[in-house]
Amino acid sequence: MNEGQPAGLGVFEVALPGIGHRYTLPAADGGRVVVVIHHSGRSDLYVFPPGASVDQPPSATIWLTDDQARRFGAVLGGAYFKPAVVADVETVIGDLLIDWVTVRADSPATDYSIAELEIRRRTRMTVVAILRDGATVLAPEPAERIRAGDRLVVVGRQEDLGGFLRHVVGPGDG
Amino acid sequence: MGDELLALGGAFLAAGVVARLGRRIGLPTIPLFMLAGIVFGPHTPGVAFVEDPRDLALLASLGLVFLLFYLGLEFTVDDLVDGGRRLAAAGGIYLALNIGGGLAFGFALGWGAREALVIAGVIGISSSAIVTKLLVELHRLANPETRLILGIVVIEDLFVALYLAILQPVLSGTQGVAATLTSFGKAFAFLIVLGSIARWGSGFVGRLISSDDDELFTVCFIGLAVLAAGLAEELGVSEAIGAFMIGVVLAASPSADRIKRLVLPLRDAFAAVFFFAFGLSINVSDVASVAGPIGGAVILTVLVNAAAGLAAARLYRLGAEPATNVGLTILARGEFSLVLGAVATAAGLDGRISPFVAGYVLVLAIAGPLLASRTPWIARRVPAPLISSRR
Numbered sequence A: 001m002n003e004g005q006p007a008g009l010g011v012f013e014v015a016l017p018g019i020g021h022r023y024t025l026p027a028a029d030g031g032r033v034v035v036v037i038h039h040s041g042r043s044d045l046y047v048f049p050p051g052a053s054v055d056q057p058p059s060a061t062i063w064l065t066d067d068q069a070r071r072f073g074a075v076l077g078g079a080y081f082k083p084a085v086v087a088d089v090e091t092v093i094g095d096l097l098i099d100w101v102t103v104r105a106d107s108p109a110t111d112y113s114i115a116e117l118e119i120r121r122r123t124r125m126t127v128v129a130i131l132r133d134g135a136t137v138l139a140p141e142p143a144e145r146i147r148a149g150d151r152l153v154v155v156g157r158q159e160d161l162g163g164f165l166r167h168v169v170g171p172g173d174g
Numbered sequence B: 001m002g003d004e005l006l007a008l009g010g011a012f013l014a015a016g017v018v019a020r021l022g023r024r025i026g027l028p029t030i031p032l033f034m035l036a037g038i039v040f041g042p043h044t045p046g047v048a049f050v051e052d053p054r055d056l057a058l059l060a061s062l063g064l065v066f067l068l069f070y071l072g073l074e075f076t077v078d079d080l081v082d083g084g085r086r087l088a089a090a091g092g093i094y095l096a097l098n099i100g101g102g103l104a105f106g107f108a109l110g111w112g113a114r115e116a117l118v119i120a121g122v123i124g125i126s127s128s129a130i131v132t133k134l135l136v137e138l139h140r141l142a143n144p145e146t147r148l149i150l151g152i153v154v155i156e157d158l159f160v161a162l163y164l165a166i167l168q169p170v171l172s173g174t175q176g177v178a179a180t181l182t183s184f185g186k187a188f189a190f191l192i193v194l195g196s197i198a199r200w201g202s203g204f205v206g207r208l209i210s211s212d213d214d215e216l217f218t219v220c221f222i223g224l225a226v227l228a229a230g231l232a233e234e235l236g237v238s239e240a241i242g243a244f245m246i247g248v249v250l251a252a253s254p255s256a257d258r259i260k261r262l263v264l265p266l267r268d269a270f271a272a273v274f275f276f277a278f279g280l281s282i283n284v285s286d287v288a289s290v291a292g293p294i295g296g297a298v299i300l301t302v303l304v305n306a307a308a309g310l311a312a313a314r315l316y317r318l319g320a321e322p323a324t325n326v327g328l329t330i331l332a333r334g335e336f337s338l339v340l341g342a343v344a345t346a347a348g349l350d351g352r353i354s355p356f357v358a359g360y361v362l363v364l365a366i367a368g369p370l371l372a373s374r375t376p377w378i379a380r381r382v383p384a385p386l387i388s389s390r391r
Helices: A066-076 A119-123 A158-169 B002-024 B029-039 B053-074 B077-109 B113-124 B128-137 B146-171 B177-209 B214-234 B239-251 B256-280 B284-289 B291-315 B320-329 B335-346 B353-372 B375-379
Strands: A012-016 A020-026 A032-038 A043-048 A060-064 A091-093 A096-102 A126-132 A135-138 A151-157
Touching: A012 B077, A012 B146, A043 A066, A060 A066, A096 A158, A119 A126, A119 A158, A151 A158, B002 B029, B002 B053, B002 B256, B029 B256, B029 B335, B029 B353, B053 B146, B053 B214, B053 B239, B053 B256, B053 B335, B077 B113, B077 B146, B077 B291, B113 B146, B113 B291, B113 B335, B113 B353, B128 B146, B128 B320, B128 B335, B128 B353, B146 B177, B146 B239, B146 B291, B146 B320, B146 B335, B177 B214, B177 B239, B214 B239, B214 B256, B239 B256, B256 B335, B256 B353, B284 B291, B284 B353, B291 B320, B291 B353, B320 B353, B320 B375, B335 B353, B353 B375
Parallel strands: none
Antiparallel strands: A012 A020, A020 A032, A032 A043, A043 A060, A091 A096, A096 A151, A126 A135, A126 A151
16 A cells, blocks of 8 residues: 655655554655654654565654654754754745844844845845844844844745845855 | 442452453453453352442443444544545455355354344454554554555444444344334434434534533533433434444534543443443353354454455555455454444343353454464465465
8 A cells, every 4th residue: 555645845644544644754764764643642653774665564663652752853853953064954834935044253244234234125035033142133123233143034035045145144154 | 339339349440450461461451351240240250249230231331332432433534535445345345255254154053133143243343442452552553554454444333333223123123024114214314314413513513512621521522422322222223323423423523632532531441341241241151152153253254354354455466464464453353242242132132142252252352463463474374376466
């Protein structure tokens, strides 16, 4: 039997009547991870090694309570820690893009205000928040001055991100 | 009152302790609750918590009501539609082989036509509870055949509803064509009315009993379930089908998941009483006297399930091991067989049916999980021509 309906982004979903839902996710090494979410809240993880046929038993199985599964999901989703290599990871919802970038001392925007930079007019992107010294400036005023080390949360269209990075962050990447 | 509480407490504890011991060696709980009833019942020497099974009759029937109510709650048409025609074919083959085999076996026993109809259901319908538990415990939820197994179980559940609707008028022993047709008519009218409410009126029923407060909500939906069961019984349709249909109605309401969560502990507790009470009525020497029919029925069930598993696996082009898994997982017999045994006893059918059902469920309860956990070994011995070659 097939692995179910595509649920987007390479994930396959199938309903298991009386038990819950089953999601099959491909892994980078050619293996696959199967997640079964029970109606009871319990989650099972089945790990299949690369090249495993459909008849082969999983190489590991583990089950988590609802609470553990949510924490596990949050860890994978980067809520606790984002690896340096994907620090500029983008989230795309429809054609809307949310990204966060870090301003350096040598960035073109350092020590200028948002109004002076004309960020919205010139890049068509909007700074929705600034993370600075562990605090958050939500919906910053146009007069807000950008400093080195600020993390800017920006929203806009995917195609405008490159122009924004050149204008605000400068050469290299965010 | 003190006596009755002592008896009930003893019954719960005995059922719990026996089932715990069985869990250690991987046995399902349902038959062990029944076994506890046999061991601690009036027919076996030693402690008897309850002298007369009728003392537990009302609580046991609540167990039956909650079992069927929960089954109805879990039932959604989507699960059937998702499977498509291939699943319908697999389920149809499964039912035809199992119910057909059971019916032939029932007539071969020569206990009577009504008895044969009951035995067809006893032998033909697997235990949703045990099958589901087995799949989880054997770590087979990720397997390719699991959706197929659960799909067949859903089709069986639907069949149970129709079967119970037909069975009740037959068992009540009405004489004459007109009377029989009337009781069939009543049964199907009941199904159609509640089915229509499930299709179009479940939002209304849901709002009628809904409350943000868990306490009020629980009291209301229990009232509705028990009332529907009683109403069905009064109409001569069987309380089981009433409880099932009201479950189907509420399954389509927005609060279905919440009801499931709230009713689950009630179902577990009262169903245990139901299985225990069934055990109370069983005399071990009666079981021994029907050992021959039990042995025959077990062998027939294993063969028919193996055949049905192979046939379903061919439809889905599955290999030897998934094919064996289908046949042996779905072999488990439990709550429905016991429900039918109780229904038959209540209708005053041949007294051999209860001990037959008890012995049959016990043997398959031990053999089923044992066989299902050893499918890799068994699958290697399945003759290659029986397995689909196009994979």
